Amino acid sequence: MSALSALSSGETKGETFVINVGPQHPATHGVLRLKMTMDGEYITRAEPVCGYIHRMHEKMGENRTWAQFLPNTGRIDYLAAMAYSHAYVGAVERAAGIAAPPRAEYIRVITSELNRISSHLVWFGAFLLDLGGFTPLLYAFDDREKILDILEALTGSRLTYSYYRFGGVCNDVDDDFIRGTREFVAFMRPRMKMYHSLVTDNIILRKRLIGIGVISAEMCRQYGATGPVIRGSGVGYDVRKSEPYSVYRDLDFDVPVYPEGDCMARYLVRMEEMVQSLRIIEQALDKLPAGPVMASGVPRTLKPPAGDCCFAVEAARGRLLVRIVSDNKEMPYRVRLRTPSFCNLSLYEEASQGMMLPDALALLGSLDLVIPDIDR
Amino acid sequence: MKALLKEIGSGFHSLVTGMRITLGQFFKPQVTVHYPHETLKMPVRFRGHIELVRDPQTGKAICFACKACEKACPSDCIIVEGVKREGERRKSVTEFKLDFTKCSLCGSCVEACKSEAIRFSKDYNLASVSKEEFIMDLFKRLESEQPKPPQAQPEQSKEAA
Numbered sequence: 001m002s003a004l005s006a007l008s009s010g011e012t013k014g015e016t017f018v019i020n021v022g023p024q025h026p027a028t029h030g031v032l033r034l035k036m037t038m039d040g041e042y043i044t045r046a047e048p049v050c051g052y053i054h055r056m057h058e059k060m061g062e063n064r065t066w067a068q069f070l071p072n073t074g075r076i077d078y079l080a081a082m083a084y085s086h087a088y089v090g091a092v093e094r095a096a097g098i099a100a101p102p103r104a105e106y107i108r109v110i111t112s113e114l115n116r117i118s119s120h121l122v123w124f125g126a127f128l129l130d131l132g133g134f135t136p137l138l139y140a141f142d143d144r145e146k147i148l149d150i151l152e153a154l155t156g157s158r159l160t161y162s163y164y165r166f167g168g169v170c171n172d173v174d175d176d177f178i179r180g181t182r183e184f185v186a187f188m189r190p191r192m193k194m195y196h197s198l199v200t201d202n203i204i205l206r207k208r209l210i211g212i213g214v215i216s217a218e219m220c221r222q223y224g225a226t227g228p229v230i231r232g233s234g235v236g237y238d239v240r241k242s243e244p245y246s247v248y249r250d251l252d253f254d255v256p257v258y259p260e261g262d263c264m265a266r267y268l269v270r271m272e273e274m275v276q277s278l279r280i281i282e283q284a285l286d287k288l289p290a291g292p293v294m295a296s297g298v299p300r301t302l303k304p305p306a307g308d309c310c311f312a313v314e315a316a317r318g319r320l321l322v323r324i325v326s327d328n329k330e331m332p333y334r335v336r337l338r339t340p341s342f343c344n345l346s347l348y349e350e351a352s353q354g355m356m357l358p359d360a361l362a363l364l365g366s367l368d369l370v371i372p373d374i375d376r
Numbered sequence: 377m378k379a380l381l382k383e384i385g386s387g388f389h390s391l392v393t394g395m396r397i398t399l400g401q402f403f404k405p406q407v408t409v410h411y412p413h414e415t416l417k418m419p420v421r422f423r424g425h426i427e428l429v430r431d432p433q434t435g436k437a438i439c440f441a442c443k444a445c446e447k448a449c450p451s452d453c454i455i456v457e458g459v460k461r462e463g464e465r466r467k468s469v470t471e472f473k474l475d476f477t478k479c480s481l482c483g484s485c486v487e488a489c490k491s492e493a494i495r496f497s498k499d500y501n502l503a504s505v506s507k508e509e510f511i512m513d514l515f516k517r518l519e520s521e522q523p524k525p526p527q528a529q530p531e532q533s534k535e536a537a
Contacts (some may be wrong), residue, residue: 068450071482156423202390305436
């Protein structure tokens with residue numbers, strides 16, 4: 001109370017007070033609590049408080065069979081569930097020596113990229129909502145709905161797909177899916193132009209993002225930040241290019257990189273990534289080979305030979321690595337998840353020091369955090 | 377002074393652009409579905425909670441309590457019991473308990489079932505104030521629906537086609 005009265009009387013020099021940013025309640029999943037020590041409107045220390053939604057996914061992996069862990073992978077980052085299934089399935093396939101047929105690999109790429117666009121659209125809406133603009137959220141969710149409908153018709157679920165299997169995917173795509181996806185790609189291109197003229201060129205947004213929350217490439221390196229955060233700081237690191245998995249080697253796409261390191265750079269990286277994802281989807285649909293979607297001879301109870309295997313994918317928020325250790329039993333010995341949001345959040349404390357509160361919230365939004373992905 | 381004028385100009389421009397786009401949206405068809413007055417049709421592959429499938433010939437559940445679904449479930453939410461009646465080749469199910477409070481709708485049980493004895497329901501209106509309502513006995517549910525097998529038959533043949 002005394003701090004508040006000090007603030008209203010303007011005597012803030014050297015005197016700090018603590019405010020809590022963000023609610024914390026188990027029912028409101030996906031919210032982050034920040035303990036901010038403020039000097040007036042300026043932040044002296046912003047400490048993220050994690051662990052409220054920790055569900056022990058890694059431990060759960062150790063007491064269920066290899067296949068039973070698959071539904072869990074959709075629940076770590078609920079906005080980009082496909083990429084998480086991809087990483088886990090890829091790691092197990094690598095350990096067990098299973099190769100998915102080419103049609104399945106192409107379907108995986110198409111669905112993962114659709115999922116990336118839907119994830120970025122949520123970020124777009126939520127980020128602008130954080131900045132105080134309500135209208136773009138409605139447009140973004142309308143477009144995202146189209147992706148969710150396509151994926152729901154294919155997988156049966158709207159968010160937690162659990163669609164990939166060891167050795168392929170569980171359903172083959174039909175003509176409706178291919179037609180619907182092509183229609184979506186054709187629809188989305190002009191929408192991106194609309195977003196740029198409605199939002200990107202808006203002077204209020206530019207004033208709130210340009211030069212705000214600069215993160216250097218060195219800071220990204222120190223904290224292990226990846227994904228659009230590091231690409232917005234001028235480092236062209238993308239797992240799809242650096243260590244290509246699946247069929248990304250055969251597809252032509254660019255990795256958008258902006259050197260400024262401010263919120264605007266991260267914003268533009270994600271907007272450009274959606275366009276590149278559309279390009280990937282279009283090419284993958286053109287190249288989609290015929291054939292089976294499941295490898296033959298995958299045993300019903302999988303027991304990968306003893307050993308240690310890693311598989312990294314580029315999830316919507318950055319590099320996701322799944323490491324599995326097998327001791328030739330029905331259940332994994334260890335499942336380790338290296339999730340991008342955790343590393344991207346780690347740099348927040350250092351990056352937000354000395355910033356004004358509204359700018360720090362813009363920085364927080366530009367990191368595109370998913371809280372279950374931090375705690376997992 | 378010049379910079380200020382330029383800023384005012386670009387501010388006015390982004391205002392006009394924004395207004396033009398939102399006004400354009402005003403004349404586009406509505407995308408909202410007015411639930412509950414309107415509802416969406418669930419896709420064929422929609423994963424609701426599971427339900428037992430009736431054999432169109434005998435009118436009884438296909439399930440013979442092999443417990444493959446019980447084993448496949450990652451959350452241990454299925455309990456199946458069956459008895460072998462005299463004169464019958466296979467066991468018949470007597471209890472099929474689904475604890476929907478634990479179910480994560482992953483679909484592993486339907487995938488594990490080799491005789492297509494369970495399928496996903498299209499029911500998504502699942503709200504209740506008591507927990508007990510979500511611990512469902514799917515076998516009892518099937519039995520209570522017994523009086524109208526002629527209605528169930530054309531629906532099944534439609535799905536098969």
